[in-house]
Amino acid sequence: MKIEQIYTGCLAQGAYYITSNGEAAIIDPLREVQPYLDRLERDNVKLKYIFETHFHADFVSGHLDLSKATGAPIVYGPTAQPEFEAVIATDGQEFQIGTIKIKVLHTPGHTMESATFLLLDEKGKEYAIFSGDTLFIGDVGRPDLAQKAAHMTQEQLAATLYHSLRDKIMTLPDEVIVYPAHGAGSACGKNMSKETVSTIGNQKATNYALRANMTEAEFIKEVTDGLLPPPAYFGMNVAMNKQGYESFENVLNQGMVAIPVADFEAIADESGALILDTRKNAVFAKGFIPQSINIGIEGDFAPWVGALIADVRQPIILVTEIDQEEETVTRLSRVGFDNILGHLDGGFEAWKKAGKEIDTVHRITADEFANEVNIGENTIIDVRKESEYAAEHVEDAYSKPLAYINDWIKDINPKEPFYLHCAGGYRSMIAASILQARGFRNFTEIEGGFNAIAKTSIPKTDFVCQSKTLNT
Structure with a gap:
């Protein structure tokens, strides 16, 4: 045995x-x-x-x-x-x-x-x-x-x-x-x-x-x-497990379709597809296709896709690192996201070489953050879990977990600037990409997140004020 x-x-x-x-x-x-x-x-x-x-x-x-x-x-x-x-x-x-x-x-x-x-x-x-x-x-x-x-x-x-x-x-x-x-x-x-x-x-x-x-x-x-x-x-996953689903081989074959740069925008527009960029957050920040969402393949990829995209029927077009296409499709299929229309042929570099429009995220280091932030005056949003925030956080920061971004994003004032961070940069870049895809440009994301911030002189606390609400 x-x-x-x-x-x-x-x-x-x-x-x-x-x-x-x-x-x-x-x-x-x-x-x-x-x-x-x-x-x-x-x-x-x-x-x-x-x-x-x-x-x-x-x-x-x-x-x-x-x-x-x-x-x-x-x-x-x-x-x-x-x-x-x-x-x-x-x-x-x-x-x-x-x-x-x-x-x-x-x-x-x-x-x-x-x-x-x-x-x-x-x-x-x-x-x-x-x-x-x-x-x-x-x-x-x-x-x-x-x-x-x-x-x-x-x-x-x-x-x-x-x-x-x-x-x-x-x-x-x-x-x-x-x-x-x-x-x-x-x-x-x-x-x-x-x-x-x-x-x-x-x-x-x-x-x-x-x-x-x-x-x-x-x-x-x-x-x-x-x-x-x-x-x-x-x-939706329960229903698929109980009722049946598309063969994995069919899902993989469709996801492995390489979409040329020349056809990418038209396919995305006609299908209503979400552009999912699975590159590392540090790479994504420096350049990406406008309106795309970053969820890195090297983190808790599938659970975050499920939590934030929610509808497994959503059409998706992928932007991945070269040779990561199959792994990405496989991980998506594990949580029921089968409607993958293909991936950008040649990845982001092909898009860039074609002279297409590129967007970036305004990202600064923790040291730069420490030099410019005014605690008590500037708005700081912490997208870690509530338990992480409760353990220790930047003084006067707001706890707004990434999992609930679709709820709290409506409270953001697009005219008031704010800082955004998580523990290490993975979750805050997801949040940053969602914010920018919905028209928000008034924030600065912190590279390295709280792990880097904790090494600076910025005041930190474990005190949680239950009545504190976001009003930016």
Whole structure:
């Protein structure tokens, strides 16, 4: 028996590849399935089952393409109602893979079809669980995402999750390994650890939601407290996972279409496409196609695309570094953005050589910022998370997280100048590109963000005035 966790950092997602005696199972596969097919061939094993812990909200699974390529059936837990052929397991049903078995434990709460898959080793011993979004390391799945589908409140779902955890998971032996679907950085929980593997015993000792003697009421309050609104694309990803989607190969082939500079503007205008520039923020600042949005491929690219663009049906044309086109299309497809019309042939350099119009972002260093800013007089907008701002921020700065830019941008006065920063420049350049695309030119973005600002003499504080509102 062999278990491999295939962890994708930009999604904070774990898929699992399990083999035993010439047979294999894959749990929660990513959208692009060729790496799995290559691995199966290399290991000379047959894929027997594809297990899905639930209808994922934060990424599009590769279950359909993988099943089509291998003939392996897709297995869901009880109550799942996919709009394609699948095995809907009963609670406690077992599936043989070589000399081991996978036992289905119905663990509703995050979603009502959520299942935890218990691996029984060659001797029938309870060895590991693949807990999906039911149990994370240090946290549990948020209970607010499936409210509409379940016709339940988040409190009712949380109560259901409480009993799933205590009746199905916490009763397992302490040495049972826990393999979750996500780690820190995922929006499917709020307090996940950077660790991606643990044990039942360790989670009982350290996970706030598995605390001994915790009442149902306490669990509901603590699990639902502080939940941020889910990204808008989540519901669309659930629908794709449940109803079906375009083959990844088709999406990739379309995205790899090279659009000549001469045709680029016409295609963008006629299609209403968003121009998405995935180059590094420092490169983007020095020159880009007007109206384009910068979300760098080297950061938390796919989640930010999902959070800020929201509608997965939005037509997109890409501007990437040369040879990053395929990686960009792949990452977009993982979160359901399939309407990619192609990419700029030759990248931004081709646009520049053609003498086309170019825009720039007014960016200064932290030292320049320190020399010219007047604390208490100038407006400073911090687009980091509220928790980062609360830990320490520039004195008198406003907290306006990037995730909510579509809400707070309406409060910006286009005639009043302001400074803009995040932690290191990635998020503030996203904000800068959105602001300029919507006509705002009255700001200065800080290179290096708060990490660089913290090294200057600019006054900083951890005091948060709850009544402070943006009025620029």
